[in-house]
Amino acid sequence: MTADVSGQSGVSLWRDPKIRAIFFQVLVLGLFLAFVLYVGNNTIINLEKRGIASGFGFLSQPAGFDIGVVLLMDFNAQTSTHGDVLLIGMINTLAVSFAGIVLATIIGFIFGVLRLSNNWMVNKIAAVYIEVVRNIPLLVQLLFWYGAVGAFLPGVKDSIHLSENVYLNIRGLAFPKIIPEAGFMIIPIALIIGIVATVFVSKWAQKRQDATGQPFPTFWAGLGLIIGLPIIAALVSGIPFSIEDPKFGRFNIQGGWSLEPEFLALLLGLAIYTGSFIAEIVRAGINSVSHGQTEAANSLGLHPNKTMRLIILPQALRVIIPPLTSQYLNLTKNSSLATAVGYPEIVAIFSGTSLNQTGQAIEIIALTMLFYLVISLLISLFMNWYNKKIALVER
Amino acid sequence: MKKASFLAVAATATLMAGAASAGTLDDVKAKGFIQCGVTTGLAGFAAPNDQGVWEGFDVDFCRSMSAAIFGDPDKVKYTPTTAKERFTALQSGEIDVLARNTTWTLTRDVNLGFEFVGVNYYDGQGFMVKKSLGVSSAKELDGARVCLQSGTTTELNLADYFAAEGMKYDSVLFDTADEVRTAYLDDKCDVYTTDQSGLYAQRSVVPNPDNHVVLPEVISKEPLGPLVRHGDNQWGDIARWVLNALINAEEMGITSANAADMKGSANPGIARLMGASGDLGEQLGLSNDWAYNIVSMVGNYGEIFEKHLGQGTPLKISRGLNAQWNKGGILYAPPAR
Numbered sequence A: 001m002t003a004d005v006s007g008q009s010g011v012s013l014w015r016d017p018k019i020r021a022i023f024f025q026v027l028v029l030g031l032f033l034a035f036v037l038y039v040g041n042n043t044i045i046n047l048e049k050r051g052i053a054s055g056f057g058f059l060s061q062p063a064g065f066d067i068g069v070v071l072l073m074d075f076n077a078q079t080s081t082h083g084d085v086l087l088i089g090m091i092n093t094l095a096v097s098f099a100g101i102v103l104a105t106i107i108g109f110i111f112g113v114l115r116l117s118n119n120w121m122v123n124k125i126a127a128v129y130i131e132v133v134r135n136i137p138l139l140v141q142l143l144f145w146y147g148a149v150g151a152f153l154p155g156v157k158d159s160i161h162l163s164e165n166v167y168l169n170i171r172g173l174a175f176p177k178i179i180p181e182a183g184f185m186i187i188p189i190a191l192i193i194g195i196v197a198t199v200f201v202s203k204w205a206q207k208r209q210d211a212t213g214q215p216f217p218t219f220w221a222g223l224g225l226i227i228g229l230p231i232i233a234a235l236v237s238g239i240p241f242s243i244e245d246p247k248f249g250r251f252n253i254q255g256g257w258s259l260e261p262e263f264l265a266l267l268l269g270l271a272i273y274t275g276s277f278i279a280e281i282v283r284a285g286i287n288s289v290s291h292g293q294t295e296a297a298n299s300l301g302l303h304p305n306k307t308m309r310l311i312i313l314p315q316a317l318r319v320i321i322p323p324l325t326s327q328y329l330n331l332t333k334n335s336s337l338a339t340a341v342g343y344p345e346i347v348a349i350f351s352g353t354s355l356n357q358t359g360q361a362i363e364i365i366a367l368t369m370l371f372y373l374v375i376s377l378l379i380s381l382f383m384n385w386y387n388k389k390i391a392l393v394e395r
Numbered sequence B: 001m002k003k004a005s006f007l008a009v010a011a012t013a014t015l016m017a018g019a020a021s022a023g024t025l026d027d028v029k030a031k032g033f034i035q036c037g038v039t040t041g042l043a044g045f046a047a048p049n050d051q052g053v054w055e056g057f058d059v060d061f062c063r064s065m066s067a068a069i070f071g072d073p074d075k076v077k078y079t080p081t082t083a084k085e086r087f088t089a090l091q092s093g094e095i096d097v098l099a100r101n102t103t104w105t106l107t108r109d110v111n112l113g114f115e116f117v118g119v120n121y122y123d124g125q126g127f128m129v130k131k132s133l134g135v136s137s138a139k140e141l142d143g144a145r146v147c148l149q150s151g152t153t154t155e156l157n158l159a160d161y162f163a164a165e166g167m168k169y170d171s172v173l174f175d176t177a178d179e180v181r182t183a184y185l186d187d188k189c190d191v192y193t194t195d196q197s198g199l200y201a202q203r204s205v206v207p208n209p210d211n212h213v214v215l216p217e218v219i220s221k222e223p224l225g226p227l228v229r230h231g232d233n234q235w236g237d238i239a240r241w242v243l244n245a246l247i248n249a250e251e252m253g254i255t256s257a258n259a260a261d262m263k264g265s266a267n268p269g270i271a272r273l274m275g276a277s278g279d280l281g282e283q284l285g286l287s288n289d290w291a292y293n294i295v296s297m298v299g300n301y302g303e304i305f306e307k308h309l310g311q312g313t314p315l316k317i318s319r320g321l322n323a324q325w326n327k328g329g330i331l332y333a334p335p336a337r
Helices: A002-008 A017-049 A082-114 A120-134 A138-152 A186-212 A218-236 A261-287 A291-299 A304-341 A346-358 A361-390 B002-020 B024-031 B057-070 B086-091 B106-110 B153-164 B177-185 B196-203 B233-252 B268-273 B290-297 B301-308
Strands: A160-163 A166-169 A172-175 A177-180 A241-244 A257-259 B034-039 B076-081 B114-116 B121-123 B125-130 B144-149 B169-174 B191-195 B212-214 B222-224 B227-229
Touching: A082 A120, A082 A261, A082 A304, A082 A346, A082 A361, A120 A261, A138 A261, A138 A304, A172 A261, A186 A218, A261 A304, A291 A304, A304 A346, A304 A361, A304 B169, A346 A361, A346 B153, A346 B169, A361 B086, B024 B057, B024 B233, B034 B057, B034 B086, B057 B076, B057 B233, B057 B290, B057 B301, B076 B086, B086 B227, B106 B114, B121 B196, B125 B153, B125 B196, B144 B153, B144 B177, B153 B169, B153 B191, B169 B177, B177 B191, B177 B196, B191 B196, B196 B212, B227 B233, B233 B268, B233 B290, B233 B301
Parallel strands: B034 B076, B144 B169, B144 B191
Antiparallel strands: A160 A166, A166 A172, A172 A257, A177 A241, B114 B227, B121 B222, B125 B191, B125 B212
16 A cells, blocks of 8 residues: 555655565566576587587487386387386386385384384384384485395295295295286276276265165275176186296296395385384374364274274374375485485486486486476375365365 | 676676686696596505505506696595496596596597597406306306496496397396495395406405306406596696506606616607606696606506506406507507607
8 A cells, every 4th residue: 555655656666665576576587597598508518518419319329238127118228228218217216116105104104003002012112113213314224125135035046935936035026927818908907997896885885874874894895896806807708818937047036027126125115214204294193183082982982993093093184194295205206215226216227327328417317307306296286185185174 | 786796796607617618737736636536446446545545556547647747646636436427527527537447438438528548457348256156158147137337338238248149137236336246245146247357356355255256258348548528638638648658668667666767768768758858748738757757656557557456466467458569468558759
């Protein structure tokens, strides 16, 4: 109000806060753009002066090196390109991050709840795990897990025989591989139908319980649908796949699927480390729920498990989700420490090996940063959406 | 005022950009030391000793440059680099010269903006396995797990070799040579592959060297040498001729012990190299006794080799290809005249 008056009453423009604000914003923006232009220009000149080629053409050049862990696609040192290396790096990062997030969440919720247990022993075990793991740097833990695998597991020839054709040894975990044959697609389709049906069943069960008060064993029904349907589909279509068993070769177990020690060490390290932080977040979330809620549930005669699952956790989640998001982001970014234990994720193979073979530092680092940025934003978006969905609806 | 300060910043930045592109020699002289990129630690080539002082075959190249420029071999600061970091460190100007068993390849020479100044070690890629495996040839390695260092020509040669032999392998990549060695010793893989010099260096520091065997196959040419940034010819010339002086000095029989006497030698070639006659040092922009300083303070090529890699060391590497051209090797430096 006063600003408008002074502006109209002919006081110099310089004293008008609105105009001054715009002026400084434009100035800062201009300085920033000038800085970006200067740095960009300088970079281009320096690159040219040193004879370093730039551009993204290198992505279609043959890579020439091999990668230890390749998922979902084929890789051949002679024909695959640096673009493929980028893809495999992204897939490997996503694979270990996703598995790590699932595992860390399970560990975190279990230990977060155990930390609040009335049982002295259980409580202290959880406390020791959380305090010890949280206070040791992740890199040290990764090296520990990688080294520990070597200290406790036997060599290839003395593999631990877990069950038929499943072997555990210092080179990892080997198990039979499923090789799809014609008509295989019916199985994943059945799986999807099972998942969709489970969603409907749980909605229907909820409605029925709301209407009649009759509970329905949704969990078991869902499990039956998700596992049973694909099995029926496989049997009906005459088992459209064959199984390749792992066999002992001269050096290692050949054939089948295997989880490499590098992947296992990274996964364990990330999940156990992040899990300890998640446990603290879960504990804080549960503590934030008024004790009266527990007492009220008890007085209704609800089983303590149900009290936790149906009363406490849903309220605690409001407090848990935002910091949990940040732990998921941390876990994803921390997967870049993989290079210390030899797991080929994006930083190790793309901004490591590819960068060195091509020398395209600027382009490769930019692509790597872009990848992490997109992943982080996607995780944030998803978690914010979830947070909104589970937020208490106030009536 | 804002505008004025922006202009000032811009002007300063431009000036700094100009200064950075001036001669590396002037920069080095101005700061009083050479920033030399070495490995993160490879016995015999570059590693800190018990007192924390860097020493080794590659380190002595840095010291030779320091002796030639400053008349003092110790005006060097060492930057340990991994195979992955080394090129970025040199490109960005963090180091002045990279002396770090780096293979001279076309791409690195041309596309990455570097200048290899010569070869200080003729090497080839090999394989090391545990004796207990009973493997006697690289051709028996089908299906093996191979540990190696990422960001090296090693990776490319390995892929080529196994493809050519129609064999399969699994690779496990690490950043530093130490990590590779630990994984190999922990039995995470069957084979350790790198340049043979590196294999001998690693074998010299494992608990039981006799339990490990280096296979006879050499699957590549690995001319290792120091390199500098492309575009500063004077600096490149200095590095190139420091290396050539080391090799020429050995060929002429000049050693750290007799360098002072050799200054007065009647042999015109020796007198020229030692700076007693001619102006070779001045042509390089150095003092005329540059080569004398190198040999008297650090030694000639052969002395450096024997001190760090030779039979008297745990590495016990024979001269082989790295012997002088007139003694059965291919070590050959252009004449200093």
